[in-house]
Amino acid sequence: MSLVLAADERALAAGGDGKAMAMRIVAESARLLGASRLLPIASAHIDGGLYHGDSGTLFAERLVAEGARVAVRSTLNVGSLDLAGGCRVRLDEPQRGMARRMMRAYVALGCEPSWTCAPYQAGHRPARGQDVAWGESNAVVFCNSVLGARTSRYGDFLDIACAVAGRAPDCGLHRPENRLARIVVDVSGLPEAFFADDTAWPVLGSLYGRLVGNTVGVLTGVRGAPDEDALKAFGAAAASSGAVGLFHIAGLTPEAPDLATATGGLAPEARIVVTAAMVADSRRRLSTAEHAGRIDAVAIGSPHLSLAEFDRLERLIAGRRLEVPLFACTGRHVLEALDRQHRRGPLERAGVRIVADTCVVVTPILADIKGGVLMTNSGKFAHYAPGNTGYATLYGSLSDCVESAVSGRPILAEPQT
Amino acid sequence: MTAPAKGEVLVAGAPGRGPALVLQAPISFWGGVDPRDGRIIDVRHPQHGSVVAAKVLFVPATIGSSSASSVLLELVRAGVAPAALVIGEADAILLLGLIVAREMGWEPPVAVRLDPEHFASFSGHAVAVGGDGTLEIVEDGAGE
Numbered sequence: 001m002s003l004v005l006a007a008d009e010r011a012l013a014a015g016g017d018g019k020a021m022a023m024r025i026v027a028e029s030a031r032l033l034g035a036s037r038l039l040p041i042a043s044a045h046i047d048g049g050l051y052h053g054d055s056g057t058l059f060a061e062r063l064v065a066e067g068a069r070v071a072v073r074s075t076l077n078v079g080s081l082d083l084a085g086g087c088r089v090r091l092d093e094p095q096r097g098m099a100r101r102m103m104r105a106y107v108a109l110g111c112e113p114s115w116t117c118a119p120y121q122a123g124h125r126p127a128r129g130q131d132v133a134w135g136e137s138n139a140v141v142f143c144n145s146v147l148g149a150r151t152s153r154y155g156d157f158l159d160i161a162c163a164v165a166g167r168a169p170d171c172g173l174h175r176p177e178n179r180l181a182r183i184v185v186d187v188s189g190l191p192e193a194f195f196a197d198d199t200a201w202p203v204l205g206s207l208y209g210r211l212v213g214n215t216v217g218v219l220t221g222v223r224g225a226p227d228e229d230a231l232k233a234f235g236a237a238a239a240s241s242g243a244v245g246l247f248h249i250a251g252l253t254p255e256a257p258d259l260a261t262a263t264g265g266l267a268p269e270a271r272i273v274v275t276a277a278m279v280a281d282s283r284r285r286l287s288t289a290e291h292a293g294r295i296d297a298v299a300i301g302s303p304h305l306s307l308a309e310f311d312r313l314e315r316l317i318a319g320r321r322l323e324v325p326l327f328a329c330t331g332r333h334v335l336e337a338l339d340r341q342h343r344r345g346p347l348e349r350a351g352v353r354i355v356a357d358t359c360v361v362v363t364p365i366l367a368d369i370k371g372g373v374l375m376t377n378s379g380k381f382a383h384y385a386p387g388n389t390g391y392a393t394l395y396g397s398l399s400d401c402v403e404s405a406v407s408g409r410p411i412l413a414e415p416q417t
Numbered sequence: 418m419t420a421p422a423k424g425e426v427l428v429a430g431a432p433g434r435g436p437a438l439v440l441q442a443p444i445s446f447w448g449g450v451d452p453r454d455g456r457i458i459d460v461r462h463p464q465h466g467s468v469v470a471a472k473v474l475f476v477p478a479t480i481g482s483s484s485a486s487s488v489l490l491e492l493v494r495a496g497v498a499p500a501a502l503v504i505g506e507a508d509a510i511l512l513l514g515l516i517v518a519r520e521m522g523w524e525p526p527v528a529v530r531l532d533p534e535h536f537a538s539f540s541g542h543a544v545a546v547g548g549d550g551t552l553e554i555v556e557d558g559a560g561e
Contacts, residue, residue: 021520024516024520025513025516025517025520028428028513028516029509029513029516032427032428032507032509032512032513033509047483052447052452052484052487052488052491053452053487053488053490053491054491054494055487055490055491055493055494055521056487056490058494058521059490059517059521062520062521135483137483153483154483155483155484155485155486155510155513156483156484156486156487156513157486157487157490157513157514157517158486158510158513387448
């Protein structure tokens, strides 16, 4: 079926301003995606503010110059510079200036300067069933899976074009039939103690993404009650090891009150039983420097840390000083609370380097150390750090990360699988 | 010389001609192609080191990042884009780079879809791709 635009959409696309440009980009993408119409959207989350080259900056500035404004609430994902946290980003001119211009242009388009990959913990939570246009893989998967709002995976240019046009192509995960689980992933055979460990969800997410790829799946047999930070870590890890845009957990996530609802009553195409050996293998894959005798830095906060995660960090540090820097990546929504509660100063004096508005794998922040080793509790950092920073990774729990940072050498407790 | 083939125009653009570069494996433009000069920088790609600039680029399939469109847009702006793109399956994210280029006033090359089973017949030749999606070998033995 070919694309049919509504009369008001056709009229908009025929204009000569920035909104017309946005509407044409949405319509052309819809045609290539095979959509038959556009949908109105309730909000957007924009990943386009990360600098990849001058043309991205010039595109955003063109939209501003042509008078475009976002038509719906639009939050911004991370940028390439730390504007709020005061962490030094080693980006040189002229790239630094172009990255700053790009961030300014997106704000000028009416986007909120949230600069976080966890907008869903910064007050941007669309309702279940609402169509939205979100970018950034972890934000997309959380929005679909945990909030039950509907978004495809929007990339550079298309995210902001949808926000300005107020429309998105009616295809992919916007359509209910594409949201049903086609693969069942059964974790009932894993020991109860596994689910109590704080590495359970990122490790499981990394395995899950490799198992399902871009297919919608449903997890069954989960014990305990994972909180939002656990689901955030699971989704982020799954979206980096596979192209996961939506997952269900039977009995837990909004579109999966039970297995039959998640699959729409249809027989699944595949059923995968997860074993302890598969989990152990997944955990091993997150470390590329397994036998490292040293660490050069610790990084946490991918996705960005919540205030509750800072509570845990403070409890684990327990007033001690860190021997190697621990980079804690977060958004200004959390930074403001830390400042208000006079908690930022003590953290920084202990040796925590707070990174706001951005993170250590998307822009040069880590010291340039040949053969450096980065310890992390994030499945997503573990996935991207080797390629993007040149550091080898060592994966552990938050407690392992803090103990290692305090002692200055890797300390790994025995994992629960 | 073989008879002209007809591809489906996916994104309208300038007709182009140049040596054929038929990729032997799927490619991720982000992290796989240098946006400054069009060189294939993915060390795991069998044609690592080849340059896509000014070639008629045959792409059997694409993989990976949502930033592929940014890389293709950079190539067009820098004047180092392929002379034409011939792809096996429509990739909305990659082709978005051409759509945005046109909106920016940077004339994109034409992009057409063609069944990858025909790709090999163009290998090693110079190829012309028309604005209507016609592909024709214009000079034997001039491709890569």
